[in-house]
Amino acid sequence: MQDLIKHHNAASTDIEVEVIAPENPSRRDLLKAGLFGIGGLVLGFSLPSAQKAYAATATSPPKKYPVKGWLQLTENGELAMVIPVSEMGQGSQTAVAMILADELGADYQKIQIRMPTNNSLYNNPIYGMQITGGSTAVRAWWQPMRVVAATLREMLISAAAKQWQVSTQQCSLENGFVMDSSIARKVALQDLISAAQTIQPPKNPPLKKADQYRYIGKPMPRVDTFAKTDGSAIFGMDVQLPDMLIATVVQSPVFGGKLHRFDEAAAKSVNGVQAVVKIPNGIAVVADSYWQAKKGLEKLNPTFTGGETAGLDTAVIEKRLQSGLQKSGESVKAGKVATDFAHEYDAIYRAPYLAHATMEPMNATAQVTDAKCEVWAPTQNQTMSAQVAADISLMQPSQVIIHTTYLGGGFGRRAYVDFVAQAVTLSMEMGRPVKVIWSREEDMQHDFYRPAAVCGFKVQTDAQGMPLSWQSKVVSDSTMAEFTNGSDTMIDNAMSDGIADQEYGLENVSLSVVREDMKIPVGFWRSVGHSYSGFFMEGMLNELALKAKRDPFEYRYALLKKESRTTGVLNQLEKLSGWKNSNGAVGKGVAVVQSFGSFAGQVIEARLQNNKIVIDKVYCVIDCGIVVNPEIVKRQMSSGIIFALTAALKGKVHFADGRVTESNFDNYPMLTMQETPEIIVEIVNSNEAPGGYGEPGVPPLAPALAAAVGQLTGKIYRELPIKI
Amino acid sequence: MxxxxxxxxxxxxxxxxxxxxxxxxxxxxxxxxxxxxxxxxxxxxxxxxxxxxxxxxxxxxxxxxxxxxxxxxxxxLERNHSVAQAWREMDVPQCGYCQSGQILSAVALLEKTPNPTDEQIQAGMGNLCRCGTYPEIKRAIALATDLTGKGA
The missing domain is CATH 3.10.20.30 (Beta-grasp domain)
Structure with missing residues (x-):
């Protein structure tokens, strides 16, 4: 996806996703024989050509404007709008609903929200497929959604004017009603939906000006709060269908291993167990309830042999990453290396594998009949969910329906559709609706992990310690190769994102990338490559500032253009954090990272207590351009900070005998309320195009923390998690 | 059975x-x-x-x-219970998956300790939240205390 992010502002028509048709013999037969897994599905991405302009915002609106695709009537005759993004906590459903309601003239507080089904109408305009990720919801939909809403508004006004036989000039749409200004009459939007279907969509409908917004820019309440405070919100886990069975699975703990032995009779002796079903990379027990399925799985006691990661352990992985630094790799950027320099500094930075650990374990529900394949899933990726469902059920795309539920956390994990494939497979096998639920242990040991990475720097400086040239080499695995079934040697932008493309005027930067394919499934993890490259790059800058005996703010200002957005963030952050007020017992650190179209800076105040790191405060300034809902932006900064703190202090997935050793929250711990610092966030006032905010809060945290702790201990921390 | x-x-x-x-x-x-x-x-x-x-x-x-x-x-839980009300007022949930548990833990905490200190809140609220809504949870508990009129 990161490759796509590079082109995040290209027109939607430039990105095509094509599915290569299933080969013969039939997929069903192959499936029964256990011959293919998710890896058998081929997705081809045709990326926009590199020379395409990097326009300021996505400007290509969807081509069709069926009213019912966006506005629907509920069973009670109320008005509902379809919001084309998955809601996993990031608040995008609220932000996009605000944009739609504001431009349309609907009453945001009264209008109902509907989740999207699979429909290319709802394709993410940046990616050209129906996916929520890459912090794109607002920046992708900001322009197209206003065009859709303005088009609908004009169609609804025309429909009312036609009914009243008056000119559209004297009609307006406000607060959920079309009003006739000549006489005091009005008609509710819900009463115009069917009439508006027959109206020809206008070309170039006028968009509202900023001073006409009622909701955009205001801290409107979230649309999902009620349902999430009374237990009524439906997550994937909560889907109930008549006659439904519940399954749970074990997959080969060594990645790519084969099922060896299992005791089917013992499993079936458990009360309520209906069936034992082999799945491509493991085995499932299907029962009347989850507890029975879980007990059945314990009795089944499956064993596995072989696997692509057999014998792999953390020490071997770290040695391979380290020795990757000796390889020349693929050059991303080649700068001149200074020969006339005063100092040369070497450093190697390291980041580990990480798990997503969403609070809701992976799950999905499917009902496959002769007529259709219906799936209910907490998914970030409706397009690939539909593809995998069609592929396995041998249905036409039109027979596949993907219902999106609320997601109990996503962070990138739910861009993958392995759990959807299992639900479809099991429903076909059982001839009944099946909900597959992973245990926490299964979830943690079968993730698409944030890949480990190592970065080697060599920097030549002048006598004042300012860099003259800068060489960097990143060794890691490719998340895009995993996502697109790319080759073992494929290199992608995510591997080194953020190293050579920040606003620092470092002209003589060299960057090369080495792919080390460990055969461990890797994937998008909140902020993707920036999650480690932010630590590497900003860590090194803090180190250089220290060597130069310069204040880290001053050191950065010297590298930045005065008018740059990074400088703007740093200026505001310096004031907000009271940077110059020092207190000997408190260590302070700063970092600033550009990612996902936004600029985020953080200052950390930390102390040592009983030889443990205690974080008192995190100050954060974000410049994410035009803001739709400032409160949601602030909450996402705070959320990203806590997510990143968890990783920086505790996060490391270990491997032994080819498998993940962590299994639950006792050995893969999360930050607790007690450990959570005070977090102070400010948003830069900006009229730039909207940037992302779900992920940009993550990257600056680790390097700022490393610097703060370093100030207390006198050490330099180049490895995550930080251990004193 | x-x-x-x-x-x-x-x-x-x-x-x-x-x-x-x-x-x-x-x-x-x-x-x-x-x-x-x-x-x-x-x-x-x-x-x-x-x-x-x-x-x-x-x-x-x-x-x-x-x-x-x-x-x-x-x-x-009653819809107008002070904790539910405070949670809505503060717009606490993000993904929302942990919030049923958070809310009921807060109800029990305030039942036992109507006006809790920060330390008592932290000790009484051991529930994990992967979205990191802890700061809002703390504020919502303080608000719930005010709403019941038992607060300082």
Whole structure:
């Protein structure tokens, strides 16, 4: 996806996703024989050509404007709008609903929200497929959604004017009603939906000006709060269908291993167990309830042999990453290396594998009949969910329906559709609706992990310690190769994102990338490559500032253009954090990272207590351009900070005998309320195009923390998690 | 085994194995889905319910241990309860998956400690939240204290 992010502002028509048709013999037969897994599905991405302009915002609106695709009537005759993004906590459903309601003239507080089904109408305009990720919801939909809403508004006004036989000039749409200004009459939007279907969509409908917004820019309440405070919100886990069975699975703990032995009779002796079903990379027990399925799985006691990661352990992985630094790799950027320099500094930075650990374990529900394949899933990726469902059920795309539920956390994990494939497979096998639920242990040991990475720097400086040239080499695995079934040697932008493309005027930067394919499934993890490259790059800058005996703010200002957005963030952050007020017992650190179209800076105040790191405060300034809902932006900064703190202090997935050793929250711990610092966030006032905010809060945290702790201990921390 | 359990003031007859955790009786038998499954080991608190007013991790609480006690789930919390009100006022949830457990833990905390200190809040709220809504949870608990008029 990161490759796509590079082109995040290209027109939607430039990105095509094509599915290569299933080969013969039939997929069903192959499936029964256990011959293919998710890896058998081929997705081809045709990326926009590199020379395409990097326009300021996505400007290509969807081509069709069926009213019912966006506005629907509920069973009670109320008005509902379809919001084309998955809601996993990031608040995008609220932000996009605000944009739609504001431009349309609907009453945001009264209008109902509907989740999207699979429909290319709802394709993410940046990616050209129906996916929520890459912090794109607002920046992708900001322009197209206003065009859709303005088009609908004009169609609804025309429909009312036609009914009243008056000119559209004297009609307006406000607060959920079309009003006739000549006489005091009005008609509710819900009463115009069917009439508006027959109206020809206008070309170039006028968009509202900023001073006409009622909701955009205001801290409107979230649309999902009620349902999430009374237990009524439906997550994937909560889907109930008549006659439904519940399954749970074990997959080969060594990645790519084969099922060896299992005791089917013992499993079936458990009360309520209906069936034992082999799945491509493991085995499932299907029962009347989850507890029975879980007990059945314990009795089944499956064993596995072989696997692509057999014998792999953390020490071997770290040695391979380290020795990757000796390889020349693929050059991303080649700068001149200074020969006339005063100092040369070497450093190697390291980041580990990480798990997503969403609070809701992976799950999905499917009902496959002769007529259709219906799936209910907490998914970030409706397009690939539909593809995998069609592929396995041998249905036409039109027979596949993907219902999106609320997601109990996503962070990138739910861009993958392995759990959807299992639900479809099991429903076909059982001839009944099946909900597959992973245990926490299964979830943690079968993730698409944030890949480990190592970065080697060599920097030549002048006598004042300012860099003259800068060489960097990143060794890691490719998340895009995993996502697109790319080759073992494929290199992608995510591997080194953020190293050579920040606003620092470092002209003589060299960057090369080495792919080390460990055969461990890797994937998008909140902020993707920036999650480690932010630590590497900003860590090194803090180190250089220290060597130069310069204040880290001053050191950065010297590298930045005065008018740059990074400088703007740093200026505001310096004031907000009271940077110059020092207190000997408190260590302070700063970092600033550009990612996902936004600029985020953080200052950390930390102390040592009983030889443990205690974080008192995190100050954060974000410049994410035009803001739709400032409160949601602030909450996402705070959320990203806590997510990143968890990783920086505790996060490391270990491997032994080819498998993940962590299994639950006792050995893969999360930050607790007690450990959570005070977090102070400010948003830069900006009229730039909207940037992302779900992920940009993550990257600056680790390097700022490393610097703060370093100030207390006198050490330099180049490895995550930080251990004193 | 047949059991009769009291959930949110209503009696329910269920037939399950004696070791079935209360969580799965609520979810799979009674179709009360507000109580969430997350770690299955009593580590995270997403499955928190109140048994006679005390917070219990229902994923690790076998139904055979229940003896005529009152179980309260999120579905049984009054809509205008000060904690529910405060949670809505503060717009606390993000993904929302842990919030049923968070809310019921807060209800139990304020029942026992109507005006808790920061330390008491931290000690009483051991539930994990992956979205990191802890700062808002703290503020919502303070607001709930004010709403009940028991606050300082």
């Amino acid at each position: 047949k059991y009769s359990i009291l959930v949110n003031g209503q009696s329910h007859a269920v037939e399950v194995d004696a070791d079935t955790p209360l969580l799965w009786v609520l979810r799979d038998q009674l179709q009360m889905n507000g109580t969430k499954f997350s770690c299955g080991a009593g580590l995270c608190g997403a499955c928190t319910v109140l048994i006679d007013g005390k917070p219990v991790r229902s994923c690790s609480y076998p139904i055979e241990n229940l003896h005529n006690q009152q179980v309260m789930t999120i579905e049984g």
